[in-house]
Amino acid sequence: xxxxxxxxxxxxxxxxxxxxxxxxxxxxxxxxxxxxxxxxxxxxxxxxxxxxxxxxxxxxxxxxxxxxxxxxxxxxxxxxxxxxxxxxxxxxxxxxxxxxxxxxxxxxxxxxxxxxxxxxxxxxxxxxxxxxxxxxxxxxxxxxxxxxxxxxxxxxxxxxxxxxxxxxxxxxxxxxxxxxxxxxxxxxxxxxxxxxxxxxxxxxxxxxxxxxxxxxxxxxxxxxxxxxxxxxxxxxxxxxxxxxxxxxxxxxxxxxxxxxxxxxxxxxxxxxxxxxxxxxxxxxxxxxxxxxxxxxxxxxxxxxxxxxxxxxxxxxxxxxxxxxxxxxxxxxxxxxxxxxxxxxxxxx
Amino acid sequence: xxxxxxxxxxxxxxxxxxxxxxxxxxxxxxxxxxxxxxxxxxxxxxxxxxxxxxxxxxxxxxxxxxxxxxxxxxxxxxxxxxxxxxxxxxxxxxxxxxxxxxxxxxxxxxxxxxxxxxxxxxxxxxxxxxxxxxxxxxxxxxxxxxxxxxxxxxxxxxxxxxxxxxxxxxxxxxxxxxxxxxxxxxxxxxxxxxxxxxxxxxxxxxxxxxxxxxxxxxxxxxxxxxxxxxxxxxxxxxxxxxxxxxxxxxxxxxxxxxxxxxxxxxxxxxxxxxxxxxxxxxxxxxxxxxxxxxxxxxxxxxxxxxxxxxxxxxxxxxxxxxxxxxxxxxxxxxxxxxxxxxxxxxxxxxxxxxxxxxxxxxxxxxxxxxxxxxxxxxxxxxxxxxxxxxxxxxxxxxxxxxxxxxxxxxxxxxxxxxxxxxxxxxxxxxxxxxxxxxxxxxxxxxxxxxxxx
Ligand code: HDD
Ligand code: HEM
Ligand code: HEM
Numbered sequence: 001x002x003x004x005x006x007x008x009x010x011x012x013x014x015x016x017x018x019x020x021x022x023x024x025x026x027x028x029x030x031x032x033x034x035x036x037x038x039x040x041x042x043x044x045x046x047x048x049x050x051x052x053x054x055x056x057x058x059x060x061x062x063x064x065x066x067x068x069x070x071x072x073x074x075x076x077x078x079x080x081x082x083x084x085x086x087x088x089x090x091x092x093x094x095x096x097x098x099x100x101x102x103x104x105x106x107x108x109x110x111x112x113x114x115x116x117x118x119x120x121x122x123x124x125x126x127x128x129x130x131x132x133x134x135x136x137x138x139x140x141x142x143x144x145x146x147x148x149x150x151x152x153x154x155x156x157x158x159x160x161x162x163x164x165x166x167x168x169x170x171x172x173x174x175x176x177x178x179x180x181x182x183x184x185x186x187x188x189x190x191x192x193x194x195x196x197x198x199x200x201x202x203x204x205x206x207x208x209x210x211x212x213x214x215x216x217x218x219x220x221x222x223x224x225x226x227x228x229x230x231x232x233x234x235x236x237x238x239x240x241x242x243x244x245x246x247x248x249x250x251x252x253x254x255x256x257x258x259x260x261x262x263x264x265x266x267x268x269x270x271x272x273x274x275x276x277x278x279x280x281x282x283x284x285x286x287x288x289x290x291x292x293x294x295x296x297x298x299x300x301x302x303x304x305x306x307x308x309x310x311x312x313x314x315x316x317x318x319x320x321x322x323x324x325x326x327x328x329x330x331x332x333x334x335x336x337x338x339x340x341x342x343x344x345x346x347x348x
Numbered sequence: 349x350x351x352x353x354x355x356x357x358x359x360x361x362x363x364x365x366x367x368x369x370x371x372x373x374x375x376x377x378x379x380x381x382x383x384x385x386x387x388x389x390x391x392x393x394x395x396x397x398x399x400x401x402x403x404x405x406x407x408x409x410x411x412x413x414x415x416x417x418x419x420x421x422x423x424x425x426x427x428x429x430x431x432x433x434x435x436x437x438x439x440x441x442x443x444x445x446x447x448x449x450x451x452x453x454x455x456x457x458x459x460x461x462x463x464x465x466x467x468x469x470x471x472x473x474x475x476x477x478x479x480x481x482x483x484x485x486x487x488x489x490x491x492x493x494x495x496x497x498x499x500x501x502x503x504x505x506x507x508x509x510x511x512x513x514x515x516x517x518x519x520x521x522x523x524x525x526x527x528x529x530x531x532x533x534x535x536x537x538x539x540x541x542x543x544x545x546x547x548x549x550x551x552x553x554x555x556x557x558x559x560x561x562x563x564x565x566x567x568x569x570x571x572x573x574x575x576x577x578x579x580x581x582x583x584x585x586x587x588x589x590x591x592x593x594x595x596x597x598x599x600x601x602x603x604x605x606x607x608x609x610x611x612x613x614x615x616x617x618x619x620x621x622x623x624x625x626x627x628x629x630x631x632x633x634x635x636x637x638x639x640x641x642x643x644x645x646x647x648x649x650x651x652x653x654x655x656x657x658x659x660x661x662x663x664x665x666x667x668x669x670x671x672x673x674x675x676x677x678x679x680x681x682x683x684x685x686x687x688x689x690x691x692x693x694x695x696x697x698x699x700x701x702x703x704x705x706x707x708x709x710x711x712x713x714x715x716x717x718x719x720x721x722x723x724x725x726x727x728x729x730x731x732x733x734x735x736x737x738x739x740x741x742x743x744x745x746x747x748x749x750x751x752x753x754x755x756x757x758x759x760x761x762x763x764x765x766x767x768x769x770x771x772x773x774x775x776x777x778x779x780x781x782x783x784x785x786x787x788x789x790x791x792x793x794x795x796x797x798x799x800x801x
């Protein structure tokens with residue numbers, strides 16, 4: 001494997017981890033807003049219990065992602081920085097509102113309602129704009145004038161492909177997060193909340209699948225090069241659809257493991273994550289070697305070899321140091337059954 | 349306004365806003381840690397109440413510090429793509445390592461706040477120490493990039509191409525040590541005086557000798573000790589920073605002092621405004637020979653003046669005022685903290701005079717003004733370079749348009765966040781009085797972290 005390929009693989013790994021964490025994060029924020037008025041079901045509390053300790057960690061991933069791009073592919077930074085000025089700024093503005101009001105809503109309890117609405121709504125728009133980075137890198141919305149690349153906003157926002165991506169991102173966010181929260185509430189023995197989230201997942205699953213097909217369909221017309229390259233991996237795409245269907249079964253069938261309980265959310269969370277992994281692998285592979293089609297390739301944009309070696313070393317050292325921290329964090333907030341069940345066994 | 353000017357204003361505004369929360373975010377954890385340790389030593393639960401209340405304030409401030417930092421980090425690439433292209437090739441390490449510091453801070457902050465009751469006391473101390481270290485490391489590492497801008501190292505430019513890249517040599521650029529130390533020390537100054545401000549205000553509001561008065565007095569004494577130590581160290585190290593400028597960025601020091609002619613026995617100008625036409629500092633108090641002594645520990649030291657440089661490479665001359673502001677406030681803070689300690693500990697006086705409280709109330713905001721002045725001095729004093737003698741600011745700026753509208757949107761968001769964060773803090777501490785926390789500490793046996801209401 002060449003260094004550039006290794007670097008883009010690392011970057012792709014970051015994108016994937018962030019995508020999964022962010023869908024959970026933004027989705028949980030949205031659900032905590034939707035179920036704010038239903039005191040009975042605890043659905044909001046479940047979402048908040050997941051969200052409160054995790055949003056900071058998730059946010060750090062987006063910073064890690066940006067840093068990885070300019071340290072691994074500095075020559076792409078110039079063009080990316082220029083064309084992403086407007087969408088990037090929109091993401092930043094929404095992210096600032098969302099994070100701040102999320103924290104505020106947990107502190108100023110009397111004003112929880114309006115504060116949660118601000119953070120929930122701004123949070124659900126963010127994935128839509130975040131994912132727009134993908135169609136932008138397909139190159140069809142970029143005008144090059146005097147050697148300077150500029151984003152043509154009008155062309156971007158009149159394109160069906162762009163809207164298919166946006167719709168897909170928002171549906172995925174809601175779908176994945178409702179699955180995760182279903183699992184989380186089941187472990188927490190909050191069966192009312194569990195039913196609510198399971199129902200949401202059932203509604204959203206098919207819509208998300210339809211959106212994925214819509215993305216492919218519009219891609220065929222707007223970025224045929226990418227579409228045909230993706231179809232070269234048709235067998236993998238079919239495997240991915242199979243995993244999706246398995247995930248669907250986990251939501252609809254009665255549980256194999258427990259009597260009298262409908263749904264196996266843990267199974268669905270795992271299979272759906274695998275499905276996204278495969279699909280995004282196919283997408284990423286087809287996208288190579290371009291970072292931005294057709295001008296910027298990973299080889300041309302790659303950093304200095306000395307810097308790459310140094311950065312890569314810090315990845316390994318940093319990961320080794322942080323890993324125990326992540327495990328400890330996980331065991332305190334995701335696995336500690338007593339913590340998870342605190343609300344079911346009487347209020348704090 | 350042309351686009352470069354808008355980009356500079358927008359980035360400067362972002363940084364000026366982020367720095368408020370970031371600096372408190374570095375300074376306050378050390379105060380919290382001190383309170384926790386004092387509790388372990390004295391077993392007086394008032395220290396836990398202090399730690400809890402400061403932690404709550406810290407958590408709220410994080411809610412703004414983190415998103416504005418994210419804005420700063422991403423805006424660097426959006427507004428200065430030419431700069432980040434160089435940084436990405438030569439100087440990626442501090443940003444990279446900073447990510448790990450952010451993770452450490454984020455993980456252990458959540459553990460300290462949301463799992464406080466489920467972890468052992470020693471683990472609480474460990475978590476808190478890691479939060480403080482993580483915050484400190486973020487500040488030190490980002491300052492490293494700033495110091496690289498002033499003293500670039502670890503590469504050469506040949507025919508416009510970057511060659512011979514050595515990322516570790518860039519990381520350990522000559523300015524790193526002094527600059528990072530100055531930023532760290534000054535952040536602890538801010539942490540201490542912010543607490544001093546609030547405590548002094550509360551002592552004025554409460555009856556002398558009441559339980560609350562004593563509680564706030566205890567907090568005040570902690571902050572005065574910390575404030576005295578760190579303001580003193582900051583000044584010593586600030587002196588080193590100035591000597592450092594003398595060596596590496598002489599035109600910045602010359603502009604800071606309004607010195608035009610190169611000379612030995614150079615005078616130090618305090619106050620006043622630099623006049624370009626007459627080449628003097630109008631209305632300043634001049635201390636003969638002092639600048640030479642400050643720059644090189646000897647009156648013989650030759651200090652380079654602005655006239656040795658072409659005028660288009662001069663930094664803006666108003667940085668003289670910014671420098672004075674920082675040094676003036678620094679000296680004042682040393683005086684305030686030491687006089688308070690002498691009054692209480694040496695002279696053994698029972699009560700502080702009222703005007704002393706009034707000065708203390710101002711000390712927190714003043715320390716923040718010093719931070720702002722110091723940074724704007726450091727960044728603006730580097731102009732016209734974004735990387736000293738390598739890359740001009742104008743060459744590094746984005747070529748996209750739309751900057752004007754975006755700037756307005758960002759400023760609106762900062763305004764909303766500023767109003768909201770102050771309201772939330774006021775609301776929270778009005779609803780959760782110190783007395784409530786005392787009661788919780790007594791009833792629940794110190795389990796008072798997760799209680800929001
Ligand atoms: C509480 C805040 C505070 C206080 C009291 C001081 N400083 Fe400072 N100073 C800073 C906060 C700061 C800063 C904001 O943190 C800066 C901006 C950039 C940097 O590295 O630190 C800074 C920069 C800075 C620089 C420029 C470094 C550069 O451009 O690279 C010098 C020469 C000094 N300081 C000198 C001093 C002196 C002689 C002080 C005497 C009391 C002093 N500072 C007090
Ligand atoms: C946190 C406090 C800071 C403040 C208040 C601040 C303020 C400013 C201001 C006012 C400018 C515009 C300068 C001018 O055009 O006259 C600027 C520019 C800049 N600063 Fe800072 N700055 C801070 C910290 C930093 C740090 C830590 C870095 C290092 C990453 C940095 C990097 C830059 C860059 C790259 C520019 C743009 C290019 C330039 O004008 O030189 N700043 N900053
Ligand atoms: C000397 C000036 C600076 C100091 C002392 C500082 C310190 C900090 C600290 C302590 C935090 C943690 C949050 C908090 O406690 O508020 C933070 C957050 C952040 N800062 Fe700054 N910072 C400075 C300048 C900058 C600059 C110039 C950038 C841009 C390159 C930046 C990027 C960030 C980012 C991206 C975060 C969010 C990290 C996360 O998501 O967890 N900071 N900063």
